Amino acid sequence: xxxxxxxxxxxxxxxxxxxxxxxxxxxxxxxxxxxxxxxxxxxxxxxxxxxxxxxxxxxxxxxxxxxxxxxxxxxxxxxxxxxxxxxxxxxxxxxxxxxxxxxxxxxxxxxxxxxxxxxxxxxxxxxxxxxxxxxxxxxxxxxxxxxxxxxxxxxxxxxxxxxxxxxxxxxxxxxxxxxxxxxxxxxxxxxxxxxxxxxxxxxxxxxxxxxxxxxxxx
Amino acid sequence: xxxxxxxxxxxxxxxxxxxxxxxxxxxxxxxxxxxxxxxxxxxxxxxxxxxxxxxxxxxxxxxxxxxxxxxxxxxxxxxxxxxxxxxxxxxxxxxxxxxxxxxxxxxxxxxxxxxxxxxxxxxxxxxxxxxxxxxxxxxxxxxxxxxxxxxxxxxxxxxxxxxxxxxxxxxxxxxxxxxxxxxxxxxxxxxxxxxxxxxxxxxxxxxxxxxxxxxxx
Amino acid sequence: xxxxxxxxxxxxxxxxxxxxxxxxxxxxxxxxxxxxxxxxxxxxxxxxxxxxxxxxxxxxxxxxxxxxxxxxxxxxxxxxxxxxxxxxxxxxxxxxxxxxxxxxxxxxxxxxxxxxxxxxxxxxxxxxxxxxxxxxxxxxxxxxxxxxxxxxxxxxxxxxxxxxxxxxxxxxxxxxxxxxxxxxxxxxxxxxxxxxxxxxxxxxxxxxxxxxxxxxxxxxxxxxxxxxxxxxxxxxxxxxxxxxxxxxxxxxxxxxxxxxxx
Numbered sequence: 001x002x003x004x005x006x007x008x009x010x011x012x013x014x015x016x017x018x019x020x021x022x023x024x025x026x027x028x029x030x031x032x033x034x035x036x037x038x039x040x041x042x043x044x045x046x047x048x049x050x051x052x053x054x055x056x057x058x059x060x061x062x063x064x065x066x067x068x069x070x071x072x073x074x075x076x077x078x079x080x081x082x083x084x085x086x087x088x089x090x091x092x093x094x095x096x097x098x099x100x101x102x103x104x105x106x107x108x109x110x111x112x113x114x115x116x117x118x119x120x121x122x123x124x125x126x127x128x129x130x131x132x133x134x135x136x137x138x139x140x141x142x143x144x145x146x147x148x149x150x151x152x153x154x155x156x157x158x159x160x161x162x163x164x165x166x167x168x169x170x171x172x173x174x175x176x177x178x179x180x181x182x183x184x185x186x187x188x189x190x191x192x193x194x195x196x197x198x199x200x201x202x203x204x205x206x207x208x209x210x211x212x213x214x215x216x217x218x
Numbered sequence: 219x220x221x222x223x224x225x226x227x228x229x230x231x232x233x234x235x236x237x238x239x240x241x242x243x244x245x246x247x248x249x250x251x252x253x254x255x256x257x258x259x260x261x262x263x264x265x266x267x268x269x270x271x272x273x274x275x276x277x278x279x280x281x282x283x284x285x286x287x288x289x290x291x292x293x294x295x296x297x298x299x300x301x302x303x304x305x306x307x308x309x310x311x312x313x314x315x316x317x318x319x320x321x322x323x324x325x326x327x328x329x330x331x332x333x334x335x336x337x338x339x340x341x342x343x344x345x346x347x348x349x350x351x352x353x354x355x356x357x358x359x360x361x362x363x364x365x366x367x368x369x370x371x372x373x374x375x376x377x378x379x380x381x382x383x384x385x386x387x388x389x390x391x392x393x394x395x396x397x398x399x400x401x402x403x404x405x406x407x408x409x410x411x412x413x414x415x416x417x418x419x420x421x422x423x424x425x426x427x428x429x430x431x432x433x434x435x
Numbered sequence: 436x437x438x439x440x441x442x443x444x445x446x447x448x449x450x451x452x453x454x455x456x457x458x459x460x461x462x463x464x465x466x467x468x469x470x471x472x473x474x475x476x477x478x479x480x481x482x483x484x485x486x487x488x489x490x491x492x493x494x495x496x497x498x499x500x501x502x503x504x505x506x507x508x509x510x511x512x513x514x515x516x517x518x519x520x521x522x523x524x525x526x527x528x529x530x531x532x533x534x535x536x537x538x539x540x541x542x543x544x545x546x547x548x549x550x551x552x553x554x555x556x557x558x559x560x561x562x563x564x565x566x567x568x569x570x571x572x573x574x575x576x577x578x579x580x581x582x583x584x585x586x587x588x589x590x591x592x593x594x595x596x597x598x599x600x601x602x603x604x605x606x607x608x609x610x611x612x613x614x615x616x617x618x619x620x621x622x623x624x625x626x627x628x629x630x631x632x633x634x635x636x637x638x639x640x641x642x643x644x645x646x647x648x649x650x651x652x653x654x655x656x657x658x659x660x661x662x663x664x665x666x667x668x669x670x671x672x673x674x675x676x677x678x679x680x681x682x683x684x685x686x687x688x689x690x691x692x693x694x695x696x697x
Contacts, residue, residue, distance in 0.1 A: 002312075003308075003309055003312035003313055004309075004313060007298070007301070007305075007309045010300075010301065010305070011298055011300060011301070014300040014301075015300065071296075073294075074294055074295070074296055074297065074298070075292050075293070075294025075295060075296040076296035076297075076298070078268075078271075078273060078290060078292055078294075078296070079289075079290065079292075079296045079310070079351075080313070081272075081273060082271050082272060082273065082285070082288065082289060082290050083313045083314060083355075084286060084313070084314060084315065085313060144616065148596065148609050148612070148613060149596075149599075151600070151605070152599055152600070155599070158595055158596065158599050161591065161592045161595050162592045162595070162596060162613065164588075165585060165588040165589055165592060165617070165620070165621075165624075166616070166617070166620045168585060168620070168624045168627065169620060169623040169624050169626075169627040172624075172627040172628065172630070172631045173627055173630070176630070176631055189630070190630065193626075193627070193630070197623060205616070208612055208615070208616050211608075211612060212608075212609055212612050215605055215608040215609055215612075216605070216609070217273050217274070218268075218273060218274035218275065218605075235602065235690070236602060236603070236604060236686075236687075236690060237690045237691070237693070
């Protein structure tokens with residue numbers, strides 16, 4: 001299992017850009033929004049949590065098709081499926097690897113990019129906490145979407161169509177928790193709901209994704 | 219690892235693209251045996267091997283084997299271009315709970331290439347690396363699909379030696395190939411098992427007809 | 436599906452396990468039965484839907500503060516009801532396919548999706564048309580409206596996945612898994628959306644609870660219209676499922692041809 005994690009991370013690092021590309025995309029989204037809505041600091045500060053969340057979500061989406069597609073094409077997935085590691089474990093490890101190279105860097109970078117959006121005070125820590133608890137669900141749900149579309153020639157666009165609606169609950173609760181927290185309200189309810197979605201996704205989606213992979217391999 | 223595992227197919231029917239392609243396939247692969255799978259292109263050798271490896275469910279019949287004893291070698295080698303020869307092998311070894319990759323490296327004459335990224339290997343070298351993977355899985359039953367594609371004569375000999383050594387330890391191999399490997403092997407021709415389309419379509423009732431179009435006829 | 440790791444022990448003899456009801460999941464039997472039932476369903480549908488709509492549109496008094504536009508509820512409410520119920524039906528048939536692998540079940544889910552999506556679209560459009568005179572806006576991010584928009588996205592994704600996969604059984608398997616997982620997330624979205632709009636921005640508090648304002652005069656034709664829409668769905672579903680079965684049959688025949696040639 002650890003060998004698989006290390007391999008996936010090593011591949012992501014060496015693939016040239018797989019690692020940094022998501023972050024760069026995130027930065028570009030955050031840079032473009034003020035051009036669209038104007039430089040007014042108050043407006044930017046108000047929409048900052050939403051923009052950062054949507055940006056993180058889109059950046060996460062970029063690299064999803066790499067989770068299984070390359071292994072499917074070069075035959076590794078066949079070999080992994082016949083290896084001693086259960087397919088559910090393979091899915092979970094690959095989602096974890098995806099989170100470590102995209103979700104985690106996005107979480108760490110969000111407070112800095114937040115400065116561009118005039119985030120202030122407790123906003124930085126709220127962005128960090130909500131993304132830390134929410135992005136694992138994005139990777140896991142994404143792995144499920146990638147498993148569904150792995151057999152398709154150009155599954156990328158279709159996968160976005162399948163995955164983005166599944167991101168809605170996490171996005172709503174995540175952005176809501178950050179907004180409430182920054183405004184000094186009690187943010188426990190959305191925070192717990194989002195953490196619950198993350199926990200539930202990690203516990204159950206590997207099974208759904210593994211069954212989808214089995215269908216696609218046969 | 220117990221090296222005395224066997225694999226038996228019992229009246230197996232396998233499908234490709236929803237249509238039965240082979241039916242009533244029965245044979246046993248015993249420890250120490252090499253079985254050469256013969257049949258023209260498109261006759262269902264790959265489908266049969268994938269079914270035996272547990273990658274796709276049979277339509278009827280069953281495969282009696284412990285999935286943990288079987289390893290499958292496909293057309294694709296499952297190599298990562300950015301990883302070195304050593305890293306590729308080491309990965310598959312650790313996945314299968316093995317540590318020592320030296321016999322595999324030496325057996326397939328890869329010693330001088332261990333640090334080279336597999337992107338820079340020739341087609342034949344890649345194939346040798348793909349075959350070396352079989353050794354690091356530590357599994358007794360090899361199911362191989364055209365293992366000698368793009369190998370030169372000395373490399374084919376290396377492969378034959380590896381199979382001989384494997385069999386001597388009690389392992390076994392089912393090999394789909396069109397060339398003579400110079401091995402002492404039994405031959406298994408799948409020609410007689412070609413599915414009869416009209417017959418296969420009538421033989422089910424619409425229940426649990428995974429992958430069968432016959433339910434609609 | 437799940438026999439991968441245990442292919443050493445599985446056996447397949449399911450023939451004995453069928454009972455009377457499940458027999459109609461056999462495509463051939465389904466075709467025979469649905470062919471007989473279809474004319475009756477069509478007649479019943481005509482007998483409820485047409486009177487329901489005519490009664491609702493022409494023979495209900497105009498409400499003082501709503502005007503004529505209120506009559507759109509005879510399309511809006513039934514289509515919204517069907518939009519949700521069709522998804523539930525797809526969830527059930529998907530589960531039946533995954534668990535018992537009945538071919539008609541999978542095809543019924545596929546056939547229902549387009550009808551469900553159309554119902555959702557009708558509900559959204561009539562809602563917007565009605566919303567304009569009522570609240571002065573075509574669209575409000577009201578929890579209920581938003582939920583329907585999300586439901587529409589789920590229908591889109593489901594149908595896109597069906598369309599993208601060539602092998603029909605693979606498509607049935609994958610769309611069923613998507614439907615099950617999607618249902619959980621659709622339900623979560625419903626709660627999330629409710630939560631989200633009573634959050635901090637308590638701006639426009641538009642109540643969209645039509646039922647509260649509806650008195651008996653309006654209620655009776657509405658019930659008739661809802662039953663009519665339900666029967667319309669059954670009619671369309673039977674026709675579309677029969678088409679899908681025929682399509683698969685054609686596929687099967689062509690596959691057999693190819694094998695004969697080979």
